[in-house]
Amino acid sequence: MVAHRPEPWWHPLRSDPGLAEGLNVWVHLLAIVLTLIVTVVLGFALGISATPVALLSVDLAAVFSALGLVLVFSVLFSWAGHLPGALVLNVALRRGRGGWLVAMAGGLVIGMVLSTLIGSGVGAIMGPFLALLHLVILRCLASLFRPAHSRIGNPEESDPV
Numbered sequence: 001m002v003a004h005r006p007e008p009w010w011h012p013l014r015s016d017p018g019l020a021e022g023l024n025v026w027v028h029l030l031a032i033v034l035t036l037i038v039t040v041v042l043g044f045a046l047g048i049s050a051t052p053v054a055l056l057s058v059d060l061a062a063v064f065s066a067l068g069l070v071l072v073f074s075v076l077f078s079w080a081g082h083l084p085g086a087l088v089l090n091v092a093l094r095r096g097r098g099g100w101l102v103a104m105a106g107g108l109v110i111g112m113v114l115s116t117l118i119g120s121g122v123g124a125i126m127g128p129f130l131a132l133l134h135l136v137i138l139r140c141l142a143s144l145f146r147p148a149h150s151r152i153g154n155p156e157e158s159d160p161v
Helices: 017-022 025-053 058-094 100-118 122-144
Strands: none
Touching (some): 017 058, 058 100, 058 122
16 A cells, blocks of 8 residues: 655645644644744844844844834734634645645735725735744644544554565
């Protein structure tokens, strides 16, 4: 029996459908919380790094500072995009269509809808990148919580040669 080879992590459209076995509501909520935490940490890191960057370029430091502020404060609104995003990612991963391009397209659509509601284009700009971060964290958690019997390379399932 030939073992099914999972799709590589970097594939734009497809994913290993077996990852869906490790998904439940709690894994999705944990992925959302971790995504929000990582977003804030990245925002603070960019904001803090703006000071030493200012020694090289004041304009670049201003960009770092502004992007850091956007990331830190995006958590106030991005949770509203992560909730429907979790549903989109769940369906995509269960069908084996959880690639990075699918996540970014879903993030763009959800970000555009939220942008019209909040009256700013930031949601459409940040949505694809936050959706990609959400996907990476969700796929890591799904791999971690995946049942042992469904993992590739399980010694109990291997054929004796």
